[in-house]
Amino acid sequence: MQLRETVTVKASNPKHWHFVTHWRDYLGLCKLKVVAVMLLTAAVGMCLATVQLPPVATVFWGLLGIGLAASSAAAVNHVVDRHIDEKMARTRYRPLPRGKVSHLQALSFAAIVGSCGIAMLALLVNPLTAWLTLASLIGYAIIYSLWLKRATPQNIVIGGIAGAAPPLLGWVAVSGTLEPHSLLLMLIIFAWTPPHFWSLCLARKEDYRKAGVPMLPVTHGDHYTQLHIVLYTLLMITTTALPYLSQMSGLPYLIGVCLLNLRFLMWALRVYRDASPATSMAMFRYSITYIMLLFVVLLVDHYVILWV
Ligand code: HEM
C-alpha cells in the first residue's frame, strides 16, 4: 500500500515525470541497440589485436569513447532527419518528431557526448583511435545523414564505411596502428550492410517513398533490390573467407561462419523469390543475429587457437 502510494505520487508529480521523460528521450536519440552491437564488434577487434587479453583500461575507455561517439552521431542523425522521420510510420515516434526534445537540445547533447567520447579516446586510449572515430562520426552524422541519404540509392553502401568501422577502432585502440587484419573485419561489416538494410527497406519502401528518400527499392524497384541483396550476400560470404585464408582465424571460425553463411544465403534466396514484408523482415532480423554470432565465433576461435 505504502509503495503504491509513493509510485502514484511520483508519477503524478509533473516535475518528476518531466525529468524521467527527458532522460528516456535523450537515450532514445542514441540508437542504443545498434550501438550495443557495434560495441560487441569493437570489443572483438580489441581481443583479436593481441595474443594476450587486451588491457582492461583500454577496453573500458575505448568502448566508452567509441560508444559515446556513435551515440553522438546517432543524435545528430535524429536532428538532420527529423522531417523525414515524421513522415515515416517506423520513425514517427522518435523524440524529435514527437516534440519531446528540441533540435537545439539534441545538438547540444550530441556535442557534449561526442566531445567527451573523442577526448576520452585521445587522452586515455590513443590519438589514432580518436581521429578514426571522429572520421566515422562525421561519416555517419554529416556525410551519410546530411548528404548521401538524400542524394543516391548507393547511400547506405558508401555510408556503410562509417558503420563498419567499430572493429577497426577497437583493434587500433589496442595496437595503436592500422593493421591489415583489422581491415578484414571492417570489410565483412561493409559487405553485410547492404543486405542488412535493403531487406528492411523492401518491407518499408512506401515509408521511404512518402518521405522522398531515394532508397534502392524506391528508385530501382523490388526486383533490382532483391538481385542486389543476393549479389552483396555472395560478396559478403567471400569476404568472410578472408580471415581463414589469411590465417588470422582457424578451423573453428571456418566451420561456424559456413553455417551462418548457409542460413544467410537461404534468406537471401528466399527474399529473391518473395519480397513480401514478412520474408524480408525475417531476413533483416536474421542479419542482426548473424553479425553478432559471426563476431562471437571470431572471438571463440581466437582463444581456442591461442590456448588449445
Ligand atoms: C550505414 C550502415 C547501416 C544502415 C543504413 C543501417 C540501417 C538500419 C535501420 C534502418 C535499422 C532500423 C532501425 C529502427 O527501426 O530504428 C537498423 C537496425 C539495426 N541495425 Fe543497422 N544499419 C547500418 C549499420 C549497422 C551496423 C554496422 C550494425 C552493427 C554492427 C547495425 C546493427 C543494427 C541493429 C542491432 C539493429 C536493430 C535495432 C533495434 O532493434 O532497435 N546496423 N539498421
Ligand SMILES: CC(C)=CCC/C(C)=C/CC/C(C)=C/COP(=O)(O)OP(=O)(O)O
Ligand atoms: C563513431 C561511429 C562508430 C559512428 C557510427 C554511428 C552509427 C550509430 C551508425 C548507425 C548506422 C545506422 C543505424 C543507420 C541507420 O540508417 P538511417 O539513419 O538512415 O536509418 P533510420 O531511418 O532508422 O534513421
